[in-house]
Amino acid sequence: MASVKSSPADLAAFAGAIAAGEIEVVDLTHTLTPEFPTIVMPPELGQCAPFRMEEVSRYDERGPAWYWNNFSMGEHTGTHFDAPVHWISGKDLPRNSVDTIAPADFIAPAVVIDISRQSAADPDYELTVADIEAWEKEHGRIPPRRWALLRTDWSKRQGRDYVNMRDDGQHSPGPCPEAVRFLVEQRDLHGLGTETIGTDAGQAFHFNPPYPAHYYMHGKGRYGLQCLANLDRLPPVGAVVLAAPLKIRRGSGSPLRVLALVPRAGEAA
Amino acid sequence: MTKPLARPKRKDPLKKTRLPLLPAGMRSRTAHGLTAAAAEGRFQLQVCADCAQVVYPPRDACPRCLSHRLPFRDADNRGTLLAETTIRTSTDVYFRERMPWRIGTVALDAGPSIVAHLHGDLREGERTRLQLKLDKSGQAIVMALPAEDTPDMHDDPQWRELTCDPKYRRVLITDGRTAVGQAMAEALSQAGAAIVFVGIADPWKPFPGEDRLRKIERVETVALDLTDTLSVNECAGEFAPKIDILINTAEHVRAGGIIERKGLTVTREELEIRYFGLTRLAQAFGPVLRARGADGVNSAAAFVNLLSVYALANWPAYGAFSAAEAACLSAAQSLRAELRPGGVKVLNVFFGPLETEWYQTVQPPKVAPSALARATVSALQQGLEDVFVGDVAEDIRARLAVNAKALERELGS
Numbered sequence: 001m002a003s004v005k006s007s008p009a010d011l012a013a014f015a016g017a018i019a020a021g022e023i024e025v026v027d028l029t030h031t032l033t034p035e036f037p038t039i040v041m042p043p044e045l046g047q048c049a050p051f052r053m054e055e056v057s058r059y060d061e062r063g064p065a066w067y068w069n070n071f072s073m074g075e076h077t078g079t080h081f082d083a084p085v086h087w088i089s090g091k092d093l094p095r096n097s098v099d100t101i102a103p104a105d106f107i108a109p110a111v112v113i114d115i116s117r118q119s120a121a122d123p124d125y126e127l128t129v130a131d132i133e134a135w136e137k138e139h140g141r142i143p144p145r146r147w148a149l150l151r152t153d154w155s156k157r158q159g160r161d162y163v164n165m166r167d168d169g170q171h172s173p174g175p176c177p178e179a180v181r182f183l184v185e186q187r188d189l190h191g192l193g194t195e196t197i198g199t200d201a202g203q204a205f206h207f208n209p210p211y212p213a214h215y216y217m218h219g220k221g222r223y224g225l226q227c228l229a230n231l232d233r234l235p236p237v238g239a240v241v242l243a244a245p246l247k248i249r250r251g252s253g254s255p256l257r258v259l260a261l262v263p264r265a266g267e268a269a
Numbered sequence: 270m271t272k273p274l275a276r277p278k279r280k281d282p283l284k285k286t287r288l289p290l291l292p293a294g295m296r297s298r299t300a301h302g303l304t305a306a307a308a309e310g311r312f313q314l315q316v317c318a319d320c321a322q323v324v325y326p327p328r329d330a331c332p333r334c335l336s337h338r339l340p341f342r343d344a345d346n347r348g349t350l351l352a353e354t355t356i357r358t359s360t361d362v363y364f365r366e367r368m369p370w371r372i373g374t375v376a377l378d379a380g381p382s383i384v385a386h387l388h389g390d391l392r393e394g395e396r397t398r399l400q401l402k403l404d405k406s407g408q409a410i411v412m413a414l415p416a417e418d419t420p421d422m423h424d425d426p427q428w429r430e431l432t433c434d435p436k437y438r439r440v441l442i443t444d445g446r447t448a449v450g451q452a453m454a455e456a457l458s459q460a461g462a463a464i465v466f467v468g469i470a471d472p473w474k475p476f477p478g479e480d481r482l483r484k485i486e487r488v489e490t491v492a493l494d495l496t497d498t499l500s501v502n503e504c505a506g507e508f509a510p511k512i513d514i515l516i517n518t519a520e521h522v523r524a525g526g527i528i529e530r531k532g533l534t535v536t537r538e539e540l541e542i543r544y545f546g547l548t549r550l551a552q553a554f555g556p557v558l559r560a561r562g563a564d565g566v567n568s569a570a571a572f573v574n575l576l577s578v579y580a581l582a583n584w585p586a587y588g589a590f591s592a593a594e595a596a597c598l599s600a601a602q603s604l605r606a607e608l609r610p611g612g613v614k615v616l617n618v619f620f621g622p623l624e625t626e627w628y629q630t631v632q633p634p635k636v637a638p639s640a641l642a643r644a645t646v647s648a649l650q651q652g653l654e655d656v657f658v659g660d661v662a663e664d665i666r667a668r669l670a671v672n673a674k675a676l677e678r679e680l681g682s
Contacts, residue, residue, distance in 0.1 A: 034494065034497040034499055034500060035500075037471070037473050040474065046534050046535070047534070047538065049534075050496075050497075052496065052497055052498070053498070053499060054498055055498075159472060159473040160472065160473045160475070162473065163473045163474070165473070165474055165475055166475075167475075
């Protein structure tokens with residue numbers, strides 16, 4: 001990447017391009033609703049709280065001129081960000097929680113790897129190193145500190161099909177352990193973003209190591225984004241992702257609004 | 270012969286829904302001995318501890334020996350109907366709407382004569398058995414039944430006024446994901462409910478028994494998550510006007526005492542599902558139930574709470590769970606007073622450990638979900654307020670009545 005000296009004019013031009021629609025802002029976030037599934041753990045383990053909302057007042061005797069709600073949820077509910085401290089492999093890293101991560105890390109370019117065709121055919125499809133190399137042949141080597149967004153079109157599924165629970169657990173696509181290691185070690189990935197409930201495949205408990213995306217990503221201080229939407233509206237390269245979690249003290253993650261900036265011309269960078 | 274109840278027609282939308290009225294409700298403190306017996310379906314009268322005289326109506330002193338020791342005891346309920354009369358008009362608005370109304374004088378074999386409400390199949394001079402029932406205002410009254418059961422006797426209008434019979438009523442079972450919820454759906458369908466709505470939370474999670482549940486006759490599943498206020502309100506918005514009996518089957522059973530819960534995550538879940546869930550149901554469905562207490566054959570009749578008997582006395586092995594159940598019991602007592610103006614009963618069904626997964630490590634005796642469901646239906650058919658199902662529940666209740674402190678020590682050792 002060539003180093004760029006930025007001036008106030010650059011930022012003004014950037015804002016102007018957004019206002020003019022030359023840079024499109026794509027919302028990668030699901031709406032927070034009580035019905036949106038959360039990750040399923042065996043019932044004897046601790047559970048992630050789903051999104052809930054209680055009306056405080058609605059122009060009524062509880063508050064005559066105003067409407068507002070209290071809400072509650074887990075750090076890993078809805079479209080959310082995973083900090084390195086979320087996983088045991090990242091527990092001792094510096095600046096590993098949402099409140100201490102360098103703010104600049106919340107803005108980073110993204111590449112989009114499309115495995116939607118394979119995932120439609122096989123809900124347990126595992127992204128391989130070969131898939132990544134094939135992608136690079138077409139779009140070039142993945143530069144350092146990129147978000148890799150895994151497009152599976154899973155976000156277009158609803159309810160039961162989205163979670164896809166069977167009596168042997170959840171079935172949804174994700175990366176195989178070697179692919180995660182490759183991305184983290186060989187490509188210095190910024191983080192992995194997925195449309196599914198976790199960054200890992202539904203059956204990743206049975207991988208070695210279990211949950212490799214969590215294990216390797218967070219072990220190297222990198223991030224996760226899950227339950228993303230609209231990845232089909234992003235180009236393979238050229239989008240910039242804004243993903244700033246809530247500043248929760250020692251928080252392991254946070255629901256957030258994820259936005260992608262996409263140059264309307266399409267290919268760029 | 271009782272005329273069998275006809276399935277009610279759909280309501281005429283041009284007709285005003287009649288507001289519930291109550292019969293006169295004042296009773297002396299002593300007379301509430303009858304209320305206590307009626308609430309559980311027992312026939313008890315005062316029996317003088319000094320001269321063994323059976324006393325009715327309730328008094329503070331024995332009419333024979335003036336002793337003040339007049340405890341309520343199980344009594345022989347058999348007698349003979351001496352005289353009957355049919356009331357055809359009344360200045361009381363409650364009875365005026367329900368005319369004609371038969372009452373009569375029964376000579377009990379045990380001694381006293383009692384003025385009782387009469388079942389339609391009972392005639393002057395015949396043998397009878399008496400039952401204590403709770404009327405719409407929650408007070409005990411005496412009902413005289415034929416000595417033997419008669420066909421369709423539960424359909425008698427005077428009887429049905431005192432019960433919460435599910436026949437032709439529309440039921441909501443709040444959680445169909447559990448074995449208890451599914452057994453309840455089966456039992457209510459068999460009891461002749463017109464429709465059994467069964468709430469399903471998290472429809473994206475498959476659950477055991479799902480296919481069977483959906484095949485039960487007259488069962489319709491609806492989206493309902495008791496931990497979600499919006500979901501409960503939405504369900505009530507759509508269905509509350511046609512729910513006559515609400516049965517809350519939501520459960521959250523986890524072992525462990527208060528200290529053993531590491532943090533509040535599980536404690537919060539148990540309160541979310543049980544106490545807050547009950548509160549959400551009461552707020553969303555309560556007002557409509559209360560307004561529909563006199564809405565014809567399928568009037569609103571009952572709000573049913575399934576409660577662990579450890580709501581009455583904490584079992585520290587399931588200590589945090591017991592505390593949540595106690596919160597539900599307390600809420601149910603409030604709800605009882607709040608729903609009474611509508612003539613809607615709150616039935617509390619108490620039970621010990623169940624034959625379900627979360628009581629896996631508990632030794633028998635345990636209550637099968639089907640037995641719990643049958644007991645609930647039976648309690649509704651009798652119009653009870655409190656019922657204790659199974660040996661453990663009855664045992665806890667008996668020990669509590671004798672010595673609450675001893676029970677506390679025993680449960681905690």
